[in-house]
Amino acid sequence: MKQVSVGICGLGTVGSGTFKVLTRNAAIIAGRSGCNIQITRIASRTPRTDIDLGGVPFSTDVYDVVNDPAIDIVVEVIGGYDAAKELVLTAIKNGKHVVTANKALIAEHGTEIFAAAEKAGVIVAYEAGVAGGIPVIKAIREGLAGNRIDWIAGIMNGTGNFILTEMRAGREFAGVLEEAKALGYAEADPTFDVEGIDAAHKLTILASAGFGVPLQFNKAYTEGISKITPYDIAHAEQLGYRIKHLGIARRREEGIELRVHPTLVPQDHLIARVDGVLNAILVDGDAVGQTMYYGPGAGDEATGSAVVADIIDVARIVASGSSLRVPFLGFAPEAMENLPVLEMEDVQSAYYLRISAFDRPGVLAEIATILSDSGINIESIMQKEFEVKDGRIPVIILTHTVQERQMNGAIAELENLPDIDGKVVRIRAENFN
Amino acid sequence: MKQVSVGICGLGTVGSGTFKVLTRNAAIIAGRSGCNIQITRIASRTPRTDIDLGGVPFSTDVYDVVNDPAIDIVVEVIGGYDAAKELVLTAIKNGKHVVTANKALIAEHGTEIFAAAEKAGVIVAYEAGVAGGIPVIKAIREGLAGNRIDWIAGIMNGTGNFILTEMRAGREFAGVLEEAKALGYAEADPTFDVEGIDAAHKLTILASAGFGVPLQFNKAYTEGISKITPYDIAHAEQLGYRIKHLGIARRREEGIELRVHPTLVPQDHLIARVDGVLNAILVDGDAVGQTMYYGPGAGDEATGSAVVADIIDVARIVASGSSLRVPFLGFAPEAMENLPVLEMEDVQSAYYLRISAFDRPGVLAEIATILSDSGINIESIMQKEFEVKDGRIPVIILTHTVQERQMNGAIAELENLPDIDGKVVRIRAENFN
Ligand SMILES: NC(=O)c1ccc[n+]([C@@H]2O[C@H](COP(=O)([O-])OP(=O)(O)OC[C@H]3O[C@@H](n4cnc5c(N)ncnc54)[C@H](OP(=O)(O)O)[C@@H]3O)[C@@H](O)[C@H]2O)c1
Ligand SMILES: NC(=O)c1ccc[n+]([C@@H]2O[C@H](COP(=O)([O-])OP(=O)(O)OC[C@H]3O[C@@H](n4cnc5c(N)ncnc54)[C@H](OP(=O)(O)O)[C@@H]3O)[C@@H](O)[C@H]2O)c1
Numbered sequence: 001m002k003q004v005s006v007g008i009c010g011l012g013t014v015g016s017g018t019f020k021v022l023t024r025n026a027a028i029i030a031g032r033s034g035c036n037i038q039i040t041r042i043a044s045r046t047p048r049t050d051i052d053l054g055g056v057p058f059s060t061d062v063y064d065v066v067n068d069p070a071i072d073i074v075v076e077v078i079g080g081y082d083a084a085k086e087l088v089l090t091a092i093k094n095g096k097h098v099v100t101a102n103k104a105l106i107a108e109h110g111t112e113i114f115a116a117a118e119k120a121g122v123i124v125a126y127e128a129g130v131a132g133g134i135p136v137i138k139a140i141r142e143g144l145a146g147n148r149i150d151w152i153a154g155i156m157n158g159t160g161n162f163i164l165t166e167m168r169a170g171r172e173f174a175g176v177l178e179e180a181k182a183l184g185y186a187e188a189d190p191t192f193d194v195e196g197i198d199a200a201h202k203l204t205i206l207a208s209a210g211f212g213v214p215l216q217f218n219k220a221y222t223e224g225i226s227k228i229t230p231y232d233i234a235h236a237e238q239l240g241y242r243i244k245h246l247g248i249a250r251r252r253e254e255g256i257e258l259r260v261h262p263t264l265v266p267q268d269h270l271i272a273r274v275d276g277v278l279n280a281i282l283v284d285g286d287a288v289g290q291t292m293y294y295g296p297g298a299g300d301e302a303t304g305s306a307v308v309a310d311i312i313d314v315a316r317i318v319a320s321g322s323s324l325r326v327p328f329l330g331f332a333p334e335a336m337e338n339l340p341v342l343e344m345e346d347v348q349s350a351y352y353l354r355i356s357a358f359d360r361p362g363v364l365a366e367i368a369t370i371l372s373d374s375g376i377n378i379e380s381i382m383q384k385e386f387e388v389k390d391g392r393i394p395v396i397i398l399t400h401t402v403q404e405r406q407m408n409g410a411i412a413e414l415e416n417l418p419d420i421d422g423k424v425v426r427i428r429a430e431n432f433n
Numbered sequence: 434m435k436q437v438s439v440g441i442c443g444l445g446t447v448g449s450g451t452f453k454v455l456t457r458n459a460a461i462i463a464g465r466s467g468c469n470i471q472i473t474r475i476a477s478r479t480p481r482t483d484i485d486l487g488g489v490p491f492s493t494d495v496y497d498v499v500n501d502p503a504i505d506i507v508v509e510v511i512g513g514y515d516a517a518k519e520l521v522l523t524a525i526k527n528g529k530h531v532v533t534a535n536k537a538l539i540a541e542h543g544t545e546i547f548a549a550a551e552k553a554g555v556i557v558a559y560e561a562g563v564a565g566g567i568p569v570i571k572a573i574r575e576g577l578a579g580n581r582i583d584w585i586a587g588i589m590n591g592t593g594n595f596i597l598t599e600m601r602a603g604r605e606f607a608g609v610l611e612e613a614k615a616l617g618y619a620e621a622d623p624t625f626d627v628e629g630i631d632a633a634h635k636l637t638i639l640a641s642a643g644f645g646v647p648l649q650f651n652k653a654y655t656e657g658i659s660k661i662t663p664y665d666i667a668h669a670e671q672l673g674y675r676i677k678h679l680g681i682a683r684r685r686e687e688g689i690e691l692r693v694h695p696t697l698v699p700q701d702h703l704i705a706r707v708d709g710v711l712n713a714i715l716v717d718g719d720a721v722g723q724t725m726y727y728g729p730g731a732g733d734e735a736t737g738s739a740v741v742a743d744i745i746d747v748a749r750i751v752a753s754g755s756s757l758r759v760p761f762l763g764f765a766p767e768a769m770e771n772l773p774v775l776e777m778e779d780v781q782s783a784y785y786l787r788i789s790a791f792d793r794p795g796v797l798a799e800i801a802t803i804l805s806d807s808g809i810n811i812e813s814i815m816q817k818e819f820e821v822k823d824g825r826i827p828v829i830i831l832t833h834t835v836q837e838r839q840m841n842g843a844i845a846e847l848e849n850l851p852d853i854d855g856k857v858v859r860i861r862a863e864n865f866n
């Protein structure tokens with residue numbers, strides 16, 4: 001049986017999960033891969049005494065792994081940008097294949113990294129970076145390879161989904177966030193999760209692999225969930241919708257939409273039923289239609305599962321001496337299309353609007369006229385008479401799909417009406433059809 | 434760019450879908466695969482005038498494809514057993530790779546076919562055979578390859594799921610079946626679908642690929658949905674459950690459970706929400722936990738999507754001159770385990786029971802005593818006083834998990850009670866935990 005030698009850099013959550021899975025399931029993995037995959041070196045800044053490394057040499061310098069000539073595959077699970085980038089580029093230069101869980105690194109520096117790997121003839125695999133244990137990169141790059149992918153949308157951050165799930169019981173954002181921290185779901189600084197940056201990293205990668213366009217993280221639009229209120233959640237439910245923090249990438253002729261924001265989804269769509277810390281990615285292909293991939297998006301062994309799947313893929317190629325490479329971003333570099341990311345103004349969406357109107361006759365007509373003059377069709381409207389407070393009444397509107405530019409114009413006009421108080425609350429909505 | 438030549442045998446639903454997808458998405462497929470994949474020959478019993486074959490030579494003899502020395506990959510989508518088997522074995526003997534959508538063929542003759550392919554050094558791919566467009570074989574064989582798969586359960590037949598979905602509105606089985614036929618979802622002879630044979634074919638394959646055990650279709654237990662009543666559906670709902678026709682494969686130390694039957698699943702589990710003709714497969718791995726794969730299990734282009742994905746996988750290997758083979762059943766032949774399929778008596782399950790009791794004092798106590806003496810714990814019990822009819826009252830019980838042998842014994846005792854009328858209705862239940 002061919003020997004394949006793996007070095008792990010970073011022995012935190014994912015590193016230890018990877019170690020455990022590779023070690024515990026060694027026999028199964030050998031049976032599946034036809035290779036004897038051995039962890040021959042581990043490095044991480046701080047030694048851990050709580051894990052029995054079974055005699056595998058440990059060092060605190062990751063370059064002891066990266067520069068070890070005996071190692072075939074370097075696993076990068078230190079996270080972050082600069083140190084990780086240098087590590088990965090050095091590993092590539094040393095002729096090693098790289099498996100990483102670092103979506104931030106791939107989304108922001110993937111172009112440079114893949115070019116280096118292409119030149120060196122090595123593989124860089126990153127399944128674990130997107131939706132943790134769910135093999136969605138494999139589904140898109142290989143399982144749906146015959147399709148023109150039209151859009152990808154999903155719950156890509158478990159922390160945010162946990163918070164929105166708990167808020168359905170009427171709880172406020174801030175309180176649930178504290179609970180998420182206490183449970184270890186949210187970091188001390190939760191910005192990455194709740195503001196959609198982490199989801200945008202994953203979405204950027206999914207869009208590239210799905211559509212064959214360059215990674216363009218800096219063009220992605222992100223809007224967090226911190227302003228979502230139990231009130232809007234409850235009213236969305238009354239309209240038959242549920243609020244989820246979605247990443248949405250859509251391919252249009254003019255370019256691609258790349259956006260992360262709170263989104264109303266129909267309650268009877270399967271994705272509305274994905275609760276708690278779980279992730280789910282919907283992929284729409286022209287031949288297959290809608291498929292969905294669901295499971296844990298984080299966790300030591302769940303993420304380790306994806307790292308190990310990538311290691312097995314690479315090991316089988318190494319062992320067979322093959323030059324076979326699934327293109328890193330799904331398409332051969334020369335087949336990539338330079339489609340731009342569209343401005344948010346050019347995005348198309350339906351909208352949930354909450355307008356605080358003074359309780360005067362004719363207000364509804366004024367609102368309806370402005371929307372209609374802007375070419376915006378109303379799907380449903382709710383005016384809550386019994387909710388009048390201080391002479392103001394909430395008007396809730398669900399619109400059909402329009403260009404965001406039109407909606408921006410209409411909202412500006414609405415906010416100028418003397419009969420309307422303050423800002424219009426706007427949450428985008430998707431019907432997935 | 435490397436040329437890869439494909440011949441299609443069978444130009445029915447899947448054959449035409451495959452042709453359309455390969456043709457329409459040729460540029461995308463070339464970009465993804467790095468190969469120029471050409472359909473160079475098509476054969477099917479009856480010529481079709483409704484499809485423009487764009488000049489590809491057509492013949493009514495599939496051996497014109499199988500014996501064409503220029504063809505690299507033979508697509509078998511004629512269906513059935515004998516003719517398909519001969520076709521596939523001849524193609525293998527001729528050194529051709531085979532892509533098939535024929536789950537019946539693989540489940541019943543896969544062992545022989547894979548052995549022949551192994552010997553000839555060719556690939557036999559069958560993603561389209563299991564859950565149509567959903568890339569679940571790839572997920573299990575590759576995406577979750579680091580896991581010990583513990584169980585697989587799913588909605589593997591769209592016709593059955595459509596019928597059960599419609600029955601939730603209170604409709605009877607027979608009427609919905611007629612509608613399914615009219616809609617083209619069910620065949621004139623719907624036995625394969627509604628009796629669970631089609632699902633058992635798929636489950637057999639999933640179990641082998643997941644657990645690394647031989648294909649053992651003839652050992653699979655199948656129970657259809659034709660005896661399910663709107664009454665039981667409604668009462669399952671009252672207990673917080675939904676009835677789905679599931680294929681369930683579970684790996685236990687003593688052997689594997691392999692069974693298709695109506696099953697109560699918790700309403701708040703995602704799989705309970707999969708409605709209509711759609712399929713969904715849950716896979717539980719020791720590292721990843723539960724993941725689910727959802728989408729269309731049938732249809733011309735949806736199934737074609739999976740056929741084309743397999744063609745692309747094979748084409749890339751052909752083009753790279755690689756000897757790389759993902760083992761046909763997930764594990765290298767020598768790593769397969771000869772685990773037996775357990776008898777149904779040895780299966781473990783929870784149960785929904787509906788007992789028609791005479792409305793006399795002490796009946797409930799008698800029932801409870803028999804269950805308790807058989808080591809069966811009751812999770813919930815419903816006695817519907819207002820449903821008394823002809824002196825009989827329905828008692829509905831949901832049990833905890835027990836060995837089916839114990840349940841059979843208890844049911845025999847129950848049916849012997851003078852206070853109980855007729856047969857006990859028994860539907861298995863799963864909580865997925
Ligand atoms: N956690 C998840 O569930 C999950 C899921 C998907 C993807 N990911 C990704 O996986 C990567 C790792 O995440 P994680 O959760 O495992 O992080 P973590 O628990 O913080 O582990 C990172 C480990 O790397 C070590 N390290 C960091 N910088 C280093 C350096 N320059 N040299 C040597 N060691 C260094 C850390 O050492 P110290 O102990 O000294 O800090 C720590 O042990 C990240 O890119 C993350 O986005 C994580
Ligand atoms: N339909 C689906 O959505 C679906 C989904 C997953 C898997 N599958 C599997 O895919 C396979 C094909 O299914 P299908 O729905 O495409 O069937 P279909 O529509 O009946 O097509 C079969 C085609 O093959 C031709 N054929 C049959 N036997 C032949 C023979 N001995 N020589 C030459 N041509 C022959 C038939 O010709 P005639 O027109 O003369 O009968 C017909 O055109 C089956 O194994 C099925 O289980 C189907």
